[in-house]
Amino acid sequence: MALSADLTDAAALADAGRWAAARDTYAALVAQDPTADAYLGLARATWWLGEARRALDHAERAFAAFEAEGRYREAAMVGVHLCIWYLTNFDNAAAGHGWLSRAGRLAGRSSDPAAAAWVTLVSGYLARDQAESLRLIESAAAAAESLPDPDLATMALADRGLWHVASGDVDRGMALLDEAMATTFAAPRQMLEVIVWSSCNMLAACSLVDDLPRATQWCRAADRFMDTYGCPFLQARCRAHYGRVLVAAGRWDEAEAELRQALSMTADTGRGPRTEALTALAELRQRQGRPEVALELLDAADPTTAGIVVRAACLLDLGKAAEARTAIRGVLAVHDPAGPDYPMLVAALVEAELSAGRRAEAADALRPDRPTWSTPPYPRGGGLVARAAGLVAAANGDPDGARQRLGHALDIFTELELPFEAARTELDLARLLRTADPQAAAGRARSAHTRLQQLGARQAAAEAAAVLRSLGVTPPPGPRRADALTAREHDVLALLAEGLTNPDIAGRLFLSPRTVGHHVSSVLRKLDLHSRAEAAAYAVRAGIHRSSR
Structure with missing residues (x-):
């Protein structure tokens, strides 16, 4: 025709x-x-x-x-x-x-x-x-x-x-x-x-x-x-994949934008693409040190293997090792050992068992006859298994074996350009070397602390800072990050940039001047600023605007 x-x-x-x-x-x-x-x-x-x-x-x-x-x-x-x-x-x-x-x-x-x-x-x-x-x-x-x-x-x-x-x-x-x-x-x-x-x-x-x-x-x-x-990533799943890759690579600001776009694209789609975007965003929140928020995101998603691994990490962050063990064991019992997620599940189980003081159970998960003992075909999984083996060796009093395995894991993560995993492994090495070689331990902890601060991994950076202090080293101050503020503090900072007084801000936000004063003090403390003028200047440089809530 x-x-x-x-x-x-x-x-x-x-x-x-x-x-x-x-x-x-x-x-x-x-x-x-x-x-x-x-x-x-x-x-x-x-x-x-x-x-x-x-x-x-x-x-x-x-x-x-x-x-x-x-x-x-x-x-x-x-x-x-x-x-x-x-x-x-x-x-x-x-x-x-x-x-x-x-x-x-x-x-x-x-x-x-x-x-x-x-x-x-x-x-x-x-x-x-x-x-x-x-x-x-x-x-x-x-x-x-x-x-x-x-x-x-x-x-x-x-x-x-x-x-x-x-x-x-x-x-x-x-x-x-x-x-x-x-x-x-x-x-x-x-x-x-x-x-x-x-x-x-x-x-x-x-x-x-x-x-x-x-x-x-x-x-x-x-x-x-x-x-x-136009953009060839027209499918929400495709954009969620890219967001997850950006999370792994430590490009978290870009990942945030991609995953939010993926979520907006899934408003009228099936639950599968939405679950992938929610799970990737939950992983980002967990790495940022916000486990409660990550768990809320996971609760809104369907259960997946990746989601279980993130959930276990959140539970460990919150000191709930027993719940983390239960979550991982339930999935491992029915998971294909040849699957790409299996090594990640085993590594997560090892961390949970060690956190619960169950060294024998952690070692059992990594027995030489297990399919995860040799490096799997998925490089990140191989690095996670090597790190888990290093943690088990350290817990069982084998510092040489622990150093070898943790070093191998660090090499894998560095080659793959996975900064969060690499920084965590450097921190593991710092803890391992703390007694035998304090100077080397301090170098490892300092490197891990710097990486984690640059990423915006608050909880992990705080752990690195604690290791440095235990070695008699004062941690350097962290970068000023506006994402450390609550939504209300963010609004207060934006209005400070407009030159408003506390009563003016109170009128705009329907708060009492006393409450605004508390928010201003919190903003100054979190951003390591010394005056309202410094806060206003910071807000202008950072492009802080009041949210449209």
Whole structure:
């Protein structure tokens, strides 16, 4: 069917990344003549603009129109898109599988091998059995070799890469993902959506193994694409993955922004993407030294393995070792030892057992016949297991073994650019060396304290400061951080910057002048300032504004 001049104009706007103009043009066409092509164009434009719910509605109408016209190949491809959108944007597996089945039925009627191969590829991505998943993905990849569909070949590369990373063959998987990302940014494309799907696979893989450098490099490589078409991280899950990687890398301000955006994107989606964003934000709060807030976030999320590990860390921060042990043991009892989260669970259990004074139980979790004793295929997990083994050795009076294992863990965390884990391990070494080599212990504690302060890890930084004081070393003052303030103190500081007196502030905030005075004193103390004038100057430099609550 030949496109009308108006459809051609709308398609040109979409090809140029002018999504709002394309949406408006397609919407006008739908109002005049609701054809399948107009509905499909409207669906794509609204999806790229982040209007996922509207995109679904338009795409479903496009599917029905294509099917009615006997254009089964186009209908099948819309069904593939609907399957992916339902899964990644709305966490609706039933609807996703349903639409893939409809796509498969129409792909068969179309006699188009490319449409059938796309259905096979997505079926492989969704398959629960790992062997069957790889078989289907490789079948689609083989079909792509003889088909004029470079997007199919690229997506098959990306799916194979994620499969291998998730299965433990990290190097092979990342090489395939790198190739897919390079191809999708360089080669001519029929479907821009392949960049979104490939990018999400890449971020999911990087999140699994905490490979921030790779994630960051590919995000930079996407800058030119983003200038034209917008952000390729259109799925809430994808953005949550990136936020989690940023948390692991210590880039906490950026992580905060990404995770808040992910949460805003999940307001109208299924619970899965929202749970991932909430869990990542809870991990950030725990590392910042705010375990109570982290637990509140976890309570609003569905239970996950990652969430259990964060919950256990929060409980340990609050001195509730028995509850932490119970939480971890319950998950370990049913968890696959070959899974990527297993080493993290074991390391968390070891910390909980040691906190409860149960050295034998902690050592038992790391017996040489356990699958976690050797370094697992996921590097961060290997570092966590090595650190746990070092803590057990230290508790059992083996300083040489403890030093060796903790040093190995520190090397892993340093190489992976995981500053929080590295700082905690340096603090472990400081405690270990405190008696035998006070000077070396002080150096380790000082380094850990500096790193933790820079990160904003308040509770862990306070622990490092305590170790320094026990060694007769005065800890340096921490950086002034406005996030140490309560919401009310933040508002008071913003009004101080406007030059208001205490009575003026009291009138603005509906407080008594006496209460405002207490808040001002608290602000000065927390920010290590000496006067209202210093506080006002600090607020101006830091860009502090009153919240819109």
